[in-house]
Amino acid sequence: MNQALTDLQKRDVKHIWHPCSQMKDYEAFPPIVIKKGQGVWLYDEHDRRYLDAVSSWWVNLFGHANPRISRALSEQAFTLEHTIFANFTHEPAIKVAEKLSALAPEGLHKVFFADNGSSAIEVALKMSFQYHMQTGKTKKKRFLALTDAYHGETIGALSVGGVELYNEVYKPLLLDTVRAKGPDCYRCPFHKEPASCNAPCSRFIEDQLKEHHEEITAVIIEPLIQAAAGMKMYPPIYLQRLRALCSQYDVHLIADEIAVGFGRTGTLFACEQAGISPDFMCLSKGLTGGYLPLSAVLTTDQIYQAFYDDYGTMKAFLHSHSYSGNTLACRVALEVLTMFEEEQVIAMIQQKGERMRELATAAFHEAPYVGEYRQVGLVGAIELVANRKTKEPFPSEERIGYQIYQRALAHGLLIRPLGNVLYFMPPYIISDEEMIFMIETTKETIEQFFQDRRVTVE
Numbered sequence: 001m002n003q004a005l006t007d008l009q010k011r012d013v014k015h016i017w018h019p020c021s022q023m024k025d026y027e028a029f030p031p032i033v034i035k036k037g038q039g040v041w042l043y044d045e046h047d048r049r050y051l052d053a054v055s056s057w058w059v060n061l062f063g064h065a066n067p068r069i070s071r072a073l074s075e076q077a078f079t080l081e082h083t084i085f086a087n088f089t090h091e092p093a094i095k096v097a098e099k100l101s102a103l104a105p106e107g108l109h110k111v112f113f114a115d116n117g118s119s120a121i122e123v124a125l126k127m128s129f130q131y132h133m134q135t136g137k138t139k140k141k142r143f144l145a146l147t148d149a150y151h152g153e154t155i156g157a158l159s160v161g162g163v164e165l166y167n168e169v170y171k172p173l174l175l176d177t178v179r180a181k182g183p184d185c186y187r188c189p190f191h192k193e194p195a196s197c198n199a200p201c202s203r204f205i206e207d208q209l210k211e212h213h214e215e216i217t218a219v220i221i222e223p224l225i226q227a228a229a230g231m232k233m234y235p236p237i238y239l240q241r242l243r244a245l246c247s248q249y250d251v252h253l254i255a256d257e258i259a260v261g262f263g264r265t266g267t268l269f270a271c272e273q274a275g276i277s278p279d280f281m282c283l284s285k286g287l288t289g290g291y292l293p294l295s296a297v298l299t300t301d302q303i304y305q306a307f308y309d310d311y312g313t314m315k316a317f318l319h320s321h322s323y324s325g326n327t328l329a330c331r332v333a334l335e336v337l338t339m340f341e342e343e344q345v346i347a348m349i350q351q352k353g354e355r356m357r358e359l360a361t362a363a364f365h366e367a368p369y370v371g372e373y374r375q376v377g378l379v380g381a382i383e384l385v386a387n388r389k390t391k392e393p394f395p396s397e398e399r400i401g402y403q404i405y406q407r408a409l410a411h412g413l414l415i416r417p418l419g420n421v422l423y424f425m426p427p428y429i430i431s432d433e434e435m436i437f438m439i440e441t442t443k444e445t446i447e448q449f450f451q452d453r454r455v456t457v458e
């Protein structure tokens with residue numbers, strides 16, 4: 001991609017600081033200017049198209065420029081775009097709250113709106129802490145989180161996050177979180193198979209709770225998939241154990257369903273597969289089908305009641321965002337939730353998930369350097385390893401995943417690396433033909449990469 005920069009590319013690098021990027025990388029690899037989206041495809045300024053196999057960072061569910069969602073958004077924009085949300089309300093927010101509380105696991109009837117995933121995490125952390133302060137458990141000042149957890153980038157969310165790459169430099173600023181070793185099914189320390197295991201690794205959380213429960217306000221977890229950690233997947237039994245432990249030790253359970261909610265794992269919410277209800281559930285990403293920033297924190301009547309009193313008692317939750325409950329975003333979320341009701345989306349995800357498993361298993365089962373292909377719902381991940389037997393990873397400095405990502409782009413496929421893991425998280429509307437293209441292009445790109453690498457290394 002060493003061609004001359006286009007005018008838009010030049011103007012971009014002159015002023016824009018992109019997320020999650022070493023900007024120096026953009027010298028050799030300038031940003032791709034997208035002009036148009038349609039279905040699973042993104043079109044650049046030269047009309048080259050890319051299959052968006054990562055749903056534009058896990059947010060898109062029903063394709064780009066989806067006619068039904070775009071129409072709802074456009075009509076709402078000509079009626080009411082936004083209103084202050086303290087003392088004011090609007091029908092889209094009310095309907096979204098009603099639907100979320102009806103669809104969510106049992107008992108989550110109160111909905112607090114924020115405007116992105118990290119903010120939803122901050123809300124849940126603050127509410128959990130304040131609840132305990134207001135119910136006499138004033139020693140509870142710490143959170144328990146897993147190694148390799150990802151909960152967002154704001155300081156509170158980073159404090160519970162366990163991906164060193166993102167939080168290392170900020171450690172002096174972060175909260176003092178209790179950390180427990182999380183599940184690691186590919187390199188299971190107990191040598192169990194996920195399908196038949198009893199989650200002995202939940203013991204690591206149990207040990208921490210035993211020791212620290214009096215000072216712990218909540219355990220926060222990504223149900224079924226530790227996504228940013230490299231799509232690390234674990235069985236529902238782990239969540240059942242965790243739910244029981246949280247109840248036993250009187251700490252809240254915060255389910256961060258920001259990545260896995262809205263059908264990703266094959267059920268509307270991942271917690272359903274464990275049959276559990278958390279005390280808080282954080283939602284964002286897919287909530288608006290990839291259209292607008294919006295997030296919601298669902299919680300119980302019991303927690304809500306601990307804040308409900310005369311103003312003078314100062315028990316209110318005084319958290320707000322300028323765009324809390326934004327009308328346009330709520331209207332879009334309403335359309336997305338209605339599509340789930342009307343269009344048998346969950347059945348479609350399960351069926352496409354099976355198809356993806358079949359195709360990907362065939363493609364990667366024997367592939368060199370693929371240590372594991374794993375999948376839950378419509379999330380598939382390829383873990384590349386230097387040695388399939390010992391599962392030895394490639395050194396991160398080699399940026400194997402990143403190089404394959406760049407090559408795949410040249411073939412019209414957008415997959416993203418998370419270290420040595422490449423993953424598929426396509427929009428649910430992906431067709432069979434598109435899915436075949438996605439899997440085949442990935443397979444060929446990986447093969448070609450390792451072939452060329454062998455030539456250059458030796």
Ligand SMILES: *Cc1c(COP(=O)(O)O)cnc(C)c1O
Pocket residue numbers: 116117118119121150151152153222227228256257258259260284285
């Ligand atoms: C993306 C993500 C977040 C943060 O959401 P943002 O909208 O990017 O702030 C939090 N938790 C999980 C599990 C996520 O995947």
